[in-house]
Amino acid sequence: MAKHDTPMLDELEKGPWPSFVTDMKRQAETHPECWDILGQLELSYEDKITHWKHGGIVGVFGYGGGIVGRYSDVPDRFPGVEHFHTIRVNQPAGLYYSTENLRALMDLWDKYGSGMTNMHGSTGDMILLGTRTENLEPLFWDLTHDLGQDLGGSGSNLRTPSCCLGESRCEWACYDTQDICYALTMHYQDEIHRPAFPYKFKFKFSGCANDCVAAIARSDFAVIGTWKDDIQIDQAAVKEYVAGNYPANGGAHKDGDWGPFNLKKEVIDLCPTQCMWMEGDELKIDNSECNRCMHCINVMPRALRPGKEKGATICIGAKAPILDGAQFATMIIPFIEVSKDNEYENIIDVIERIWDWWMEVGKNRERVGETMQRVGLPTFLSVMEVEPIPQHVKEPRSNPYVFWKEEEVPGGFERDIVEFRKRHAA
Amino acid sequence: MAMSVEEVEAAIIEKAKKAPKPQLYIKDFYKCAPDMKPRQIKKIANKLVEKGELMFWSSGSTTMYARPDRIKDEEGAEGIN
């Protein structure tokens, strides 16, 4: 495999930013198949069409996920990318690696693949880019036997669960994100490694509303830490912030010219529910209006902390498919306890209620968020056996009819549709 | 009367043999056992892959099921042993 002329790609090496073209050229010194990636990409730029084919392979023996098959449609010109499969490796919870482990992974990938990686994919996994079919089984053997690591999910499987680093480093974590991520990864091994659903399904766990894994935008099932009681306030620390003795946002913005800290402008006026005010030099919060957005806590971490009664909010149905566009997850369960003492039984109940329904009602290639959109939130809430609350309402009603079920009306009502149709044909 | 696992397996294989397109979605198998929960049917279909009666086939982002002998195309055939 020799170097190809790539005048258009070479343009992408100009400018001050890093360039994947430069990276691939460097990689090609030791893995010549990388010249063929560049050559094929240049050809795509000329032809304005992709030269990759999708499909076929999905895993190693016994697995129906973790490997994403990719082939060149011009293998004669670019034999190095005739096969160019992507491998997903389940990342450790919170993305903690030892350098020893990373070196071992890279040695493995240098041996069996192109050496190119993508850390981390949007699912969360480590992505190993580019290998041939015959390398898959040996690589999988070494990965599982020597490194004790496993493939992640792909296709219509449960995708590799991911989480923020949570309690390991962050004082705001309202539950142990890493523990539940690991526990559910183990609990649902079958669903991760073998296809289970009409389409993909993702769990993501964030310890608080800062949502460092972007669960609300990227997961079908987002578990986001929150609290029930009041934000904890240390009024003495509030005074220190006002006096300029404590840096706002933990000093994160100290290099900018923001002027002296202004509590009203930077905290009170930016509270999305306008539930904060000053009484003399005391900061007050109407906690019944607070939506636990974390803004004020982020700005004054030494004065404000999450409450003590901690748990999580469950939001369902984020997705980003190309055709219908992206949508955030919808808040379904405002508060649920997240505790390892019951092995997350209550969370598992919620998950399986969704699956049982979606697998039945969801169409092929329909994400659960799309199924929810199709049937409407009221129907979905009744499936979930969740009582509607004002916070479920996104906008004023646009349908003038009110539908009652018999059990919702005092005294009920008799309505025999067969009798009725005898008199009034449809 | 509830179907036995063997009956469901036979119905799934029959469906995979006769369907106009070789690749089927998991939902296409639900009708093979109307009384069974989708998650049970999925388990049975995945067992059939283990036994070599079916294979997984990926469209790129969705996973489908097929009879190995009905997949002619090179990428599919070598996909799963």
Ligand code: HEM
């Ligand atoms: C101009 C060139 C490219 C652009 C702009 C681009 C952009 C992107 C973006 C925005 C994502 C999503 C990132 C995320 O949220 O995780 C992505 C993912 C990905 N890219 Fe690229 N990319 C380029 C070239 C390539 C090439 C040349 C390859 C392979 C050789 C590649 C392989 C991938 C893969 C496999 C993923 C998915 C990772 C996962 O499974 O989540 N990309 N790319």
Ligand code: HEM
């Ligand atoms: C013009 C070029 C390409 C287009 C238009 C394209 C389009 C897509 C689309 C529509 C998806 C599915 C997104 C979804 O899950 O809803 C996808 C997934 C993916 N593509 Fe591509 N793709 C291209 C090139 C590539 C290349 C060059 C590679 C790697 C060599 C690649 C690897 C992947 C992977 C790993 C996934 C994720 C599959 C999964 O989620 O299981 N794609 N791509």
Ligand code: SF4
């Ligand atoms: S999501 Fe919240 S708890 Fe998790 S790391 Fe980010 S700030 Fe900390």
Ligand code: SF4
């Ligand atoms: S957490 Fe958000 S909503 Fe609640 S008081 Fe602070 S800024 Fe306002």
